[in-house]
Structures are given as C-alpha cells and as structure tokens.
Amino acid sequence: MAGVEVSNKQVILKNHVVGFPKESDMEVKTSMITLKVPEDCEGFLLKNLYLSCDPYMRSRMTKHERPTYVESFIPGSPISGYGVGRVVDSRHPNFKTGDLVWGMTGWEEYSLITSALSFFKIEHTDVTLSYYTGILGMPGLTAYAGFFEVASPKKGERVYISAASGAVGQLVGQLAKLSGCYVVGSAGSKEKVDLLKSKFGFDDAFNYKEEEDLDAALRKYFPEGIDIYFENVGGKMLDAVLMNMRLHGRIPVCGMISQYNLLQPEGVHNLFNLITKRLRMEGFLVFDYYHLYPKYLEMIIPHIKEGKVSYVEDVAEGLETAPSALIGLFTGRNVGKQVVVVARE
Amino acid sequence: MAGVEVSNKQVILKNHVVGFPKESDMEVKTSMITLKVPEDCEGFLLKNLYLSCDPYMRSRMTKHERPTYVESFIPGSPISGYGVGRVVDSRHPNFKTGDLVWGMTGWEEYSLITSALSFFKIEHTDVTLSYYTGILGMPGLTAYAGFFEVASPKKGERVYISAASGAVGQLVGQLAKLSGCYVVGSAGSKEKVDLLKSKFGFDDAFNYKEEEDLDAALRKYFPEGIDIYFENVGGKMLDAVLMNMRLHGRIPVCGMISQYNLLQPEGVHNLFNLITKRLRMEGFLVFDYYHLYPKYLEMIIPHIKEGKVSYVEDVAEGLETAPSALIGLFTGRNVGKQVVVVARE
Numbered sequence: 001m002a003g004v005e006v007s008n009k010q011v012i013l014k015n016h017v018v019g020f021p022k023e024s025d026m027e028v029k030t031s032m033i034t035l036k037v038p039e040d041c042e043g044f045l046l047k048n049l050y051l052s053c054d055p056y057m058r059s060r061m062t063k064h065e066r067p068t069y070v071e072s073f074i075p076g077s078p079i080s081g082y083g084v085g086r087v088v089d090s091r092h093p094n095f096k097t098g099d100l101v102w103g104m105t106g107w108e109e110y111s112l113i114t115s116a117l118s119f120f121k122i123e124h125t126d127v128t129l130s131y132y133t134g135i136l137g138m139p140g141l142t143a144y145a146g147f148f149e150v151a152s153p154k155k156g157e158r159v160y161i162s163a164a165s166g167a168v169g170q171l172v173g174q175l176a177k178l179s180g181c182y183v184v185g186s187a188g189s190k191e192k193v194d195l196l197k198s199k200f201g202f203d204d205a206f207n208y209k210e211e212e213d214l215d216a217a218l219r220k221y222f223p224e225g226i227d228i229y230f231e232n233v234g235g236k237m238l239d240a241v242l243m244n245m246r247l248h249g250r251i252p253v254c255g256m257i258s259q260y261n262l263l264q265p266e267g268v269h270n271l272f273n274l275i276t277k278r279l280r281m282e283g284f285l286v287f288d289y290y291h292l293y294p295k296y297l298e299m300i301i302p303h304i305k306e307g308k309v310s311y312v313e314d315v316a317e318g319l320e321t322a323p324s325a326l327i328g329l330f331t332g333r334n335v336g337k338q339v340v341v342v343a344r345e
Numbered sequence: 346m347a348g349v350e351v352s353n354k355q356v357i358l359k360n361h362v363v364g365f366p367k368e369s370d371m372e373v374k375t376s377m378i379t380l381k382v383p384e385d386c387e388g389f390l391l392k393n394l395y396l397s398c399d400p401y402m403r404s405r406m407t408k409h410e411r412p413t414y415v416e417s418f419i420p421g422s423p424i425s426g427y428g429v430g431r432v433v434d435s436r437h438p439n440f441k442t443g444d445l446v447w448g449m450t451g452w453e454e455y456s457l458i459t460s461a462l463s464f465f466k467i468e469h470t471d472v473t474l475s476y477y478t479g480i481l482g483m484p485g486l487t488a489y490a491g492f493f494e495v496a497s498p499k500k501g502e503r504v505y506i507s508a509a510s511g512a513v514g515q516l517v518g519q520l521a522k523l524s525g526c527y528v529v530g531s532a533g534s535k536e537k538v539d540l541l542k543s544k545f546g547f548d549d550a551f552n553y554k555e556e557e558d559l560d561a562a563l564r565k566y567f568p569e570g571i572d573i574y575f576e577n578v579g580g581k582m583l584d585a586v587l588m589n590m591r592l593h594g595r596i597p598v599c600g601m602i603s604q605y606n607l608l609q610p611e612g613v614h615n616l617f618n619l620i621t622k623r624l625r626m627e628g629f630l631v632f633d634y635y636h637l638y639p640k641y642l643e644m645i646i647p648h649i650k651e652g653k654v655s656y657v658e659d660v661a662e663g664l665e666t667a668p669s670a671l672i673g674l675f676t677g678r679n680v681g682k683q684v685v686v687v688a689r690e
Contacts, residue, residue, distance in 0.1 A: 068621050069620075069621040069622075234616065234617070238616070253616070253619045253620050254620070255620065256616070256617050256620070259617060264614065265614045265615070265616070265617060266612065266614070267611065267612010267613060267614050268612060268613050268614075268616055269609065269610045269611070269612050269613075270610070271579065271583070271598070271601070271610070271613055272579070272601050272604060272610060273628075274598045274626065274627070274628030275414075275598050275599070275600065275601070275628035275629070275630065276413050276414040276628070276630075277414075277628065278627075278628050278629055278630055278633065279627070279628050280625065280626075280627040280628075281619065281625070281626045281627070282619070282623075282624070282625040282626070282627075283618075283619030283620035283621070283622065283623050283624050283625075284620070284623055285620065285621075285623055288623060
C-alpha cells in the first residue's frame, strides 16, 4: 500500500468547547493522504484500527488560559488520542511496516506519526487487539499505578471505586479483589451495577443515581469506613466519601469526570476530614509511570489469559460514530471501556 | 501546700457553641479544692502556670454528632487544654512534688490530673517556661512533624505558609529557612507581616486582607509556583494555592482556621489541580508523632539558645483574660503564640 494516495476520513474539532460538548462540536471530513513517510521525516505512517475515548480528552477540547498537563486540540485539525494501529510505511529505526503499535494517534483512518515517543510496539498479539486502548494500554497502567503505587493497599482493606465500570474502575476493582481487599463500586445504571457484581467480582455495588443521600449510602456499604477511595468523579461524591473515610485512608485522585463540563467546578466542603482522619489525597498521572509498563504487562497478561481478570468494552463501529462515542462518556452512556473501531485489519 | 483547701478559679464552658464563639460562652467561677491527691487515685495535683490557646479547641466547643478526633468539652465543666504546671502533690510513680510538667490540663488554678498519659516532665528549665505551650510543646512538634515528616522538604524548594505568624507557622518558616528553602508567609496585619520578615527571616510576606485577588498575589510571590504549602487556613486561600502549586507539590494540612466558625465550610473548587500537577495533600495530627518529641527537643533547644530560632508569644495575664484570649485566635487578634499566665511560680 505504501506510496498510494488514498482518501482519509478525519474527525475534526470545529471550535474549542465551553460547557457540555456536543456531537456538533466535531465534524467528519475526508481529505487525501499519500501512504508514504516524507524523506525528511523519521516517523511512520499508521493505519488506525482502534481509537480510545477517554475522559481526559474533554480537557483538550478547552482553550486553556494557563498551560496545563495536556495541550488543547487545534480547531480545524483532527482530534488526537490513544489508539492501536498497523504501520504501513516507516522511516523510524524502531518501527517497521507491518508492526502493530499503540500510542497517541489521530482520529482519522491514516496518521503520519512524526513523534514516535508515545508509541509502544505490541508484542503480545494473542489477546484482543483493542485491549491496547484499555486494559493493556493507558487506562490499564493508570489503574495499576494508581492502586498499587499511589494507594499502597493492604490485604483486608476496604476499597471504594466511583465510575467503577469504566475503563479504569473495572480493573481497579479486580486488582483490589486479587489483593484481598473488600471492594464496593458505584456506577450510574442497573446494568453497570450488575456487571460490577457478576462479571468483575465486586463484593457489592450501587447505582449512585438512585441514592438521595450519598453519605448515608456509603455508611451503609462501609459501616467501618473506607480505607482507599479510588477517585474518578469528584464533586458531591468526594464530599460524601470524605465523611466516610477511615483513619489513615488514602485517596488516589485519578479523575473528576463529574466536573469536566461545568463552567465552575463544584465546591468540596468536607476537606477538614483530611486532618481529623489523617488522610492522604494524591493526584497522579499515568505519564509518570510508563517505566512500570513492562512489569504491568507481565502481571496482567497471564491473568487475562487465565480468565482471572475480565475487561468489558463498549465498541462503536466506524469513525463516523466517534464524536457520539466520545460525548457519550460524559453522560455515562458507555458500558465499560469506550472504543471506536476504525478498521479491524 | 499539700493538703490545704484553697479557692480554685475556673473557666467554665456554659454551653456548646454554634457559629462564632463569644466570651460569654464561658464564665469564670470559683470553687474550692483540697491540694491532695485522693488515696484511690494514681494521679497528681497540678498548679497551673501557663495555659495554651489553640485553634483546635474550637472543635471541642462544638457538640459533635459523630465521634471525631477530639472530645467535646462538657458544659458546666472547666475547659481543658495544653498547659504548663508544677506538681504540688502526687501519687503517680513518675511525677513527684515540685516537678514541672506540660500536658492536657484544666483551665483553672489547680487541676487534679487523673490520667497522666499526656504529660511530659520538663527536663530543660533554662529556657522560657511558657515555651512548653508553644515551640517546646504541641505546636512546636506539630510544625516539626508537618514540615519534615509530611512535606519532605528539599533544599531550594519554595515554601508558602498561611497564618504564618501563629504558634505553628512562625516555626515552620524558620525550619524551612534552616533547610535552605525560599519562604513566603501570609498573615492578617502589617505588624505580623513585619514580624515575619524582620524577626523570623522569611524571604517575603504579605497581608492577605489587603489582597483582593489571592491567586494573583501568590503568582507574584511565587512566579515559578509553590513546592510546599503548609496549610493552616483552608477555604479561599487553599483554592488560590491549588492554582499556584508546582508539579509534585505537597500540602501538609495542619489546620483550616478560616472554616472553624462557619456553619457550613466553604467549598474548595480547584482540586482538579491535584491531578494535573500530581499534588499530595495530607492531613496530620501531632498525636501520631510524639515518639519524635525527644529528637525534636534535641534539635530545637540548641537553636533557641543560640538565637537561631525565635519565638514570639502573645501573653495574656490572669485566668480572667483566658476567654477573651481564646476568642481572639479566631479574629486573629493575637500576635504570635497565645498564652495565658495563670501564675508565674
């Protein structure tokens, strides 16, 4: 295929977004691309197969006044995000035509990757390939690092996970069970709650939308309090959790998805509990933990193959469905890790 | 004196307090006490010399619905708090008549101490005795533990301290300077700001009451951001600090004095910075660090004697002034550590 000019469908961000994002903030356009790496570029050409929809991408849709941890998307250009693809041409010494890779790619059929820094070559191909957008990719390492490196769990501890059926949460719960913890998760539908209990082996789970009093709900599920809260949502949930933490509890802060579309984040009122219960609340980003990726893969791949760890994906078919799939994250429409299939081969 | 019956002035809490405490929530009464430990009690009788006014005492004035880190005061009984005293009679094997001690005593002239657990015998008497309510007592160890054990400072780091002229803050700043850090403090009057710069050697200081935009003020004093924020006040200040922290910054949470008299604590909106900057926010209580007290004394006493560390006290004369001195903490009237002298000998 190398050298051929082909059409290239792309998902373009039309404008920076304020408030809740809409499908119409994006548009699908078609341009042309030559499947050959230019001579002056030490990169590779990628045929994108699976794209990852992740909550942090909301931040990239915003125009930031001060520099932050991610760069804003550029209006008029394709969205970028983690994805799995196959190299169709390469001038990079570490990647050759035919290689399967995952890393930061474009929301389009083909991407010219000029900076290969974020890319990993996929060595284990006897597992579901799209897993490299989830359990075997960034969200998987996020769960692993946040739980083991930040939360420092001990056997028998009580673990609470919000957004527990999501790309990260479902894995944190299973890692916590494998570590001998008592695990309760919350999610936003009956279907998700059932999944937590039946598929992922959580000790218990509840639908936060059906709880009028989150504080009372947490007191019911954790009469002796919470040792580890894996924070994915922020806002009111965090406030209720702070009331229910145990002495010397830890709160690894992974995300705050309930806040991303608000013009002004909600106020959190119960931080005084940090003192009275000597709590540690620690934010983390997966970027700081990529050195652990080989160790993580070595641990998780046998668990997947032996069926000890499950992973549920919500798969949207075709690049045209990508805008809707991405927006769906913020209404909680996805059940499990949201993936977009661009092509299967 | 042992065995004599004498009058005993006491500061009584009249009722549990809601909102801002007033002097009239307390009253000074006189009862009688026999200066002899009853035969069935393994305790000691203490002549109180210096009493400590500390912000955490506000929490003890509240009736708590759920158990918390301190017990509520009992209406009709004397207030209790840290103090320095001389043993006038003892049936306790470790304390004898004439010993100087510090620990949790009553706001009264004489206290029968039935639980000696919180008491330390004062070995070094060649320093200002009232310092055992401050730099050589609970607030001193709080500063030491919070700064060295929780914040883990490194030479050259940028340290910000709120309520910086208070019992804990003034010492944290000096410990930070001794550790080679850049130190800025804030306080609520020109006099306090001058003290920070001239007496305690802070690199800079500002009056937070004169800053309309705390975020902008912090950006001015920390153009490259804050590595360590020693949190004493909470609320809006914390929100502004979160905007100005550097990557991998630490926030030891010692107190939140701006919030103690509010019926509903203010909301903190900028917690998402915990993630983007990978911040660690950790509450602590001095109770967990008393094993370090001998090590701390060994370090700090030479510094005090050599004049390398200063300590400023605001001394109220007489038990009658105690209610007003305590209330003054919450309006920031005190300059330095607030002490009440009950007797000097």
